[in-house]
Amino acid sequence: MRVKMILPALTEATSPFFRPIKYSLFPPLGLATLAGFLDEDDDVAIWDEHVEKVPFDDEPDLVVIQAYITSARRSYAIADRYRARGVYVAIGGLHPTSLPDEAQLHADTVFLGPGEDTWPRFLQDFRAGHPARRYTSQHRTLLGVPPIRRDLIRRHKYLVPNSIVVSRGCPHVCDFCYKVAFFKGGKEYYVQPVDSALAEINRLPGRHLYFLDDHLFGSPPFATALFDGMRGMGRLWQAAGTVKAVLEQPKLLEKAVEAGLRSLFVGFETVNSANLSEQRKFQNIGRDYGAAIRRLHDLGVMVNGSFVFGMDHDAPDVFDRTVAWAIEQGIETATFHILTPYPDTALYQRMDAENRILHRDWDLFDTRHVVFRPAQLQPGELEAGYWRAYREFYRWGSIWRGAATKPVARDRLRHIAYAGGWKKFEPFWDLAIRGGKVLHALPFLELILEGFGRHAPSSPRTVSIAPASPLTGLTDG
Ligand code: B12
Ligand code: SF4
Numbered sequence: 001m002r003v004k005m006i007l008p009a010l011t012e013a014t015s016p017f018f019r020p021i022k023y024s025l026f027p028p029l030g031l032a033t034l035a036g037f038l039d040e041d042d043d044v045a046i047w048d049e050h051v052e053k054v055p056f057d058d059e060p061d062l063v064v065i066q067a068y069i070t071s072a073r074r075s076y077a078i079a080d081r082y083r084a085r086g087v088y089v090a091i092g093g094l095h096p097t098s099l100p101d102e103a104q105l106h107a108d109t110v111f112l113g114p115g116e117d118t119w120p121r122f123l124q125d126f127r128a129g130h131p132a133r134r135y136t137s138q139h140r141t142l143l144g145v146p147p148i149r150r151d152l153i154r155r156h157k158y159l160v161p162n163s164i165v166v167s168r169g170c171p172h173v174c175d176f177c178y179k180v181a182f183f184k185g186g187k188e189y190y191v192q193p194v195d196s197a198l199a200e201i202n203r204l205p206g207r208h209l210y211f212l213d214d215h216l217f218g219s220p221p222f223a224t225a226l227f228d229g230m231r232g233m234g235r236l237w238q239a240a241g242t243v244k245a246v247l248e249q250p251k252l253l254e255k256a257v258e259a260g261l262r263s264l265f266v267g268f269e270t271v272n273s274a275n276l277s278e279q280r281k282f283q284n285i286g287r288d289y290g291a292a293i294r295r296l297h298d299l300g301v302m303v304n305g306s307f308v309f310g311m312d313h314d315a316p317d318v319f320d321r322t323v324a325w326a327i328e329q330g331i332e333t334a335t336f337h338i339l340t341p342y343p344d345t346a347l348y349q350r351m352d353a354e355n356r357i358l359h360r361d362w363d364l365f366d367t368r369h370v371v372f373r374p375a376q377l378q379p380g381e382l383e384a385g386y387w388r389a390y391r392e393f394y395r396w397g398s399i400w401r402g403a404a405t406k407p408v409a410r411d412r413l414r415h416i417a418y419a420g421g422w423k424k425f426e427p428f429w430d431l432a433i434r435g436g437k438v439l440h441a442l443p444f445l446e447l448i449l450e451g452f453g454r455h456a457p458s459s460p461r462t463v464s465i466a467p468a469s470p471l472t473g474l475t476d477g
Contacts, residue, residue, distance in 0.1 A: 113137030217245035330405030
């Protein structure tokens with residue numbers, strides 16, 4: 001069977017004028033995961049429109065499309081094109097899960113939720129000649145999932161080819177997050193068997209890893225076993241975690257650092273505590289953000305702070321206050337977002353009930369455009385404030401001031417190199433992407449992560465994985 005898997009991109013990612021580095025960071029892990037379920041003699045290819053031009057004049061037996069909200073329109077256009085020629089199209093991912101009826105207009109089969117249970121069922125039905133129109137994931141487990149088909153990924157096209165996920169979902173329930181909508185109807189948080197996660201890590205070449213898990217520390221017993229298993233592997237890695245995990249699981253964070261954690265994406269979301277209850281981000285309420293940052297910095301972990309603007313308690317001063325606070329705290333990089341109500345989330349339902357959604361042009365639901373009526377800000381003011389926050393945070397003056405909060409010279413240099421590297425060298429990234437040389441920058445990223453030797457990991461070794469780990473039973477979170 002000839003199977004073509006496509007990750008369509010939003011227009012900006014394919015622009016002939018400028019290609020932002022963020023679209024060349026990670027390979028299509030979801031599709032590579034699904035490809036693992038195909039038979040050895042299937043002829044399968046993965047195409048990622050973020051990094052390559054995809055040919056559409058072929059006629060495979062099955063086209064598989066993964067759609068995010070911002071790539072939904074493009075996904076539908078590609079699907080329509082293939083279906084017009086009689087090619088069977090299967091579509092899944094976050095957006096079709098939120099709006100399956102919309103997706104169904106463009107696909108023969110629509111998948112809701114994670115694909116590990118539904119996809120093999122569909123393949124069986126498809127081969128037998130009677131695929132269903134819709135498959136909804138219910139049985140959530142990562143036990144026995146076949147190895148990810150990383151051989152189908154063109155590694156040289158990505159700065160971070162070693163992205164990995166060892167869990168799915170998150171134990172929390174923030175109103176604006178995609179997670180509740182995507183995982184409804186089954187478990188919302190579950191983890192991979194520790195030994196298979198370690199085996200996956202062992203298979204990845206080089207040193208650098210990026211865990212894309214929503215919350216790598218979500219199950220402390222699992223995370224403890226994982227970090228213990230990774231100790232001594234010589235890896236350098238980045239991940240996402242919560243303020244709560246940083247403050248309340250002290251030993252766990254130390255273990256993570258020993259295993260190679262060097263930068264953590266932390267969802268602070270807002271400096272207005274009233275917003276936290278409104279968004280049901282309970283795990284952040286009453287926590288000392290400054291203490292969390294100091295703890296991470298003391299352990300040599302850089303902080304990528306995530307902030308959302310436009311919540312109901314945000315007034316016009318929110319942008320300057322947030323940026324000033326982030327710089328004072330010595331946060332190395334910040335990711336700002338405009339609050340975006342994704343369909344089928346609690347936030348969307350509330351906004352919709354209050355008649356505050358301005359339009360449903362999904363291309364603009366990219367966290368950079370205002371798509372709802374804010375409570376205390378004009379939409380234009382919110383958008384302008386968002387862009388100003390980026391400009392102010394990444395000014396050289398701000399980068400220097402942030403770096404100056406670090407007592408050690410090599411940490412100051414690391415701060416400047418990391419923050420400056422992302423935002424000040426965009427033209428360099430553009431050139432590297434066009435020249436297919438983006439992977440060549442990985443050693444520099446590694447050098448920065450290890451603080452030019454100050455936070456270097458122990459020397460690499462391959463760890464042999466015991467076949468029957470006592471922690472295998474922890475797989476279901
Ligand atoms: C990596 C990542 C990216 C990467 C690229 C994506 C890639 N290469 O896959 C980059 C950095 C480019 C990126 C960019 C953006 N991203 Co992003 N990204 C992620 C992240 C962190 C991880 C995705 C991942 O690899 N997951 C692991 C794999 C195993 O899971 P998966 O991809 O979901 O695949 C599974 C299922 O979805 C399902 N499935 C998927 N497709 C199909 C198809 C079929 C047929 C079947 C059966 C099943 C199926 O089965 C797979 C296996 O379980 C997610 C957060 C998250 N946890 O999902 C956000 C996330 C997907 N991004 C998001 C957003 C908003 C963006 C941006 C708009 C941000 C911005 N402001 O620029 C852009 C635009 C993206 C675009 N192209 O339109 C949102 C999407 C919200 C939504 N409802 O769509 C998320 C959920 C973050 C969040 N918490 O809000 N992103
Ligand atoms: S902690 Fe993060 S991943 Fe978890 S529900 Fe909240 S926003 Fe989503």
